[in-house]
Amino acid sequence: MLLAWPLWLRQxxxxxxxxxxxxxxxxxxxLLTARYLHWRITSSLNLSTHLSTGLSLLLLTAEAWLLLSGLLPLWLAWRRFPDRRSTIDQLKKQWQSSDWRPMVDILVPTYGEPLEVLERSLIACCHQNYPNHCVWVLDDSGRDEVRELALRHGCHYRHRPTRIHAKAGNLNDGLQHCSGELxxxxxxxxxxxxxxxxxCIGFLQDPSVGLLQTPQTFINADPVMRNLSMERWLLPDEESFYRWIEPVRDGWGAVVCAGTAFLARRSAIDSVRGFKEQAISEDFVTGLRLRRKGWKLLYLQQKLSAGLAAETMADFVRQRQRWANGTLQSLRLSDGPLGPGELRFGERMAYLEGVVHWFNNMxxxxxxLMPLSYGLLGTVPILISSxxxxxxxxxxxxxLLLSIGWxxxxxxTxxxxxxxxxxxxxxxxxxVFTNLMGYIGGFRVTPKHQKRNRGSFSLVLVIPLLALLLLNLINLFGLVTTTPLDSEILDSRPLGLTWAVINLLSLWISLRVCWDxxxxDPAPWQxxxxxxxxxDSDGQRRPCxxxxxxxxxxxxxxDTPLPAELxxxxxxxxxxxxxxxxxxxxTQGNRLALRWQELSDQTRQQLILxxxxxxxxxxxxxAPPEWRALIALISRLVILPSRRPFxxxxxxxxPLQ
Incomplete structure (x- = not known):
């Protein structure tokens, strides 16, 4: 009967x-979580031996942490939160009918990105419909070709003499040379x-607004989507953050600055002495500093820009490790979510929820690892009957399964x-462990627009997964071939078998994900x-x-295949x-794959725009229905993706209207 409620809500x-x-x-x-945890604490612990007691308490702690930390974002969502997309047109009309035309400095920090990648961004920045803007290329690599590219597109170019404090230092150096209001x-x-x-400009008509953040979306599939050929079935993992978590935080006034695709008031940034230079996640901490100064941070859910996702699984993981390091480092900073200052309880909890997210990995x-206790150690960490x-x-x-997507x-999903x-x-x-021990990694730019002539695995990722896979196979063999004498172990055996099979399947999928x-052709396809x-060469036009x-x-x-001689x-x-x-x-039947011949600068610019x-x-x-996506996933577990025409x-x- 309980399941009828989430099923009804999904309508x-x-x-x-x-x-x-x-x-x-x-x-x-x-209520279901409290009921389950009460049963776990009072009736399911295996305290028969020291080993079983330790494992049972460890499993209970892990479950309780994940369940309770999962309730935190849910209870933050108790409050109403705004969707500002409906006010874009109204605010646009307001500032367009006024005399307010602020100068906007567009800062594009760069460090070693391929010129093709940087040029896309510069073309887009230079062709904003709003005319009163100035584009600054902040080049930390000091490349002559970047200077030439910037000047060719009419941008200001800046290369600072001393490269310190990574992106934050680069942005702060740029601030010393520009003077726009926004x-x-x-x-x-x-x-x-x-x-x-x-x-975006209309939202900063309110003089108390210090920053407006917009979502990040991507012009290419992340490695998980691409490596499994699941682009149609999976969404980027950032999608949930920008469509659910960030709006919920907006309801508490605790918007997270994401470091890109935002518009800020220059006086607000100056009031906190620029971007925080001692932080790996300078965006997160700078946003916190703005809130403590009393500035409003708003979130506009409209997708107004797109970037490149990490292109290999190793880069994808390193990027997340950098985010984790930066967020966890903020706990030690006086400007972090635990630091003193004017943050309301709800705001502080909203910011801390982002920190808790990284601790969930432990x-x-x-x-x-816990299913290994069944077959390898002969110990049951949870006493549970069917x-x-x-x-x-x-x-x-x-x-939970029925509710998460809704x-x-x-x-x-x-x-x-x-x-x-x-x-x-x-x-x-x-x-997380090394960060808690005091080691904090540095800032590293995620490589983009890479050519790879061969597929490859990242051994750093694959070796732990292979070790876990081998241990789980041994564990499953032990579960299947050993007949337990203890009735408690016998009752818990179905759970152990199910758990072991799920682990094996998940590890196999993870290994498939690691194959790049x-x-x-590094260009993203749409x-x-x-x-x-x-x-054709005779001037005849054929519809397609x-x-x-x-x-x-x-x-x-x-409609019909082309003649071979055409x-x-x-x-x-x-x-x-x-x-x-x-x-x-x-050519494949009536399908045709073409490549562009040499394009002029003007034509390439038109194409990018x-x-x-x-x-x-x-x-x-x-997100598609999960059962359909699961069927699609199973069909892709053995077949490696082929990235060729069609x-x-x-x-x-x-789609165009």
Whole structure:
């Protein structure tokens, strides 16, 4: 009967539901959690030996931590939180009808990114619809080619003589040379839409607003999505943060500055003496300093820019390790969430929830290792019968499985979203442990736009997973071949077997995730469905449909296959981009893969603006039904992805109206 409630709630999207429905679900999950933990403490501990007692208490601690820390973001969501997208047009009209036209300095810090990546960002920044802006390229690598690129696009160029304090130091150096009333910051791989400033400026008409943060989205699939060929079925793990966690924090006035794609008031940044230089996560701590100074931090949920996700699994993990180090380091800083200052209790808890998130990796590792106690040690860490599992465990976990997608507004699923966690648990546990011991890693830029002629594994990631896989196989063998004499062990055996099988399957998926396929074309490809015309050497135009598009080429579908002797010349699909010269790459029936021939600077600029800078081009996708995604995942566990024409890694864009 309990499951009927979340099933009924799912009939209407959470964002369209009255707030009492969300609150009722929070209460239900909290009561089921309390009921389960009461049973765990009073009836399920195996205290028969010292070993079983230690393991049983360790498992209880891990479960309790994860369950209670999971309740924290739920109870933070008890409060209403705003969705400011509905006010964009109204605020835009207000500032456009006024005399306020603030100068906006757009800061683009860069350190070693490929020129192709940086140029995308500069083209987008320079072509903002709002005219009163100035673009600054803050180059910490001091490359002559970056200077030439900046000057070619009409940007100011700055290379500081001494490179200290990483990105924060670079930004602070840039602040000394610009004087706009507002400033926007974009990482070198981020591409703002042309209406970014137009949509954001209105929110800073309120003089108490110090910073407006917008979501991060990506023009390429992250390694988990790509390596499993699950681009259609998985969402980036950041999606849940920007569509659920950040809006919830906005309700408490505790918006997290994400370091890119934000607009700030210069006087607010000056009031906290610039960006925090002693912090790895300078964005997180700078946002906290602004709040302590009394500035409002707002969050606009509209996707107005897009960047590059990490391209290999090793880089993906290192990026998360840097985020973890930076967030945990903030606990030691006087400007951090535990420091003194004017933070209300709710704000402080909202900021601390982001810190707790990283500590969750240690109890997750306990849950990964605990099934080994059944077959390897012959010890049961939890006394539970099948009837107790059905009565106590099933209602809680089934409610969570049915509720997570709904309460997160379709930004994640319950099971598939945990795929990333299996790969990250071991390295992030080590990161948390070393951070607590006092070692804090430095700032490292995530490599982007990399070519890979061969597929590869990262041994640092694979070796721990292989070791766990081997141990779990031995454990499962022991469970299957050994007949326990103890009745308590016999009753708990079904749980041990189920747990071991789930572990094995999850570890196998994690190993598959760690295989990075070749990437001979580093340009990100976008899924499309666009009517177009293909022009041949005789000037005849043939209708076709573009199904995939990138800076390097396109894939088409035609009504009928092209004659083999036909020479194609140009492709046209919009008045905003000149017809592009093309060369044949591959044919498959009535499908055609093309690559662009040499493009002029103007044509390439038009292509970039059309691909990445059209207003509204990045959709807010909904996580698919989990059972369908699980079927898709199972079919991909053995087959390695093939990234060739007609089998590319495609990211969806909003269809043209």
């Amino acid at each position: 209407q999207p959470e964002q369209q539901s009255p707030i009492w429905k969300r609150r009722s679900l929070i209460v239900l999950i909290s 400033l926007a910051v974009f990482d070198a791989d981020f591409i703002p839409q042309r209406d970014f400033l137009e949509c 109890p997750r590792l306990v849950l990964m 009837s107790e599992a059905l009565r106590l465990l099933l209602p809680l976990w089934a409610t 309460i997160n507004r379709g930004s994640r 319950a099971l598939l979203s945990e795929l990333t966690g299996w790969v990250l648990t071991v390295p992030l546990t080590l990161t 396929p070749p990437a001979r 899924a499309a469905c666009l009517p177009a015309e293909l022009e 449909r573009i199904t995939a598009l990138s800076e390097s080429g396109a894939e088409l579908e035609l 020479k194609i010349k140009r492709l046209r699909w919009t008045d905003d981009v000149s017809p592009l010269p093309v060369a044949w790459e591959r 059309w691909l990445f800078c059209r207003p509204g081009c990045w959709p807010e996708r909904q 089998h590319r890694c495609l990211m969806p864009q909003t």
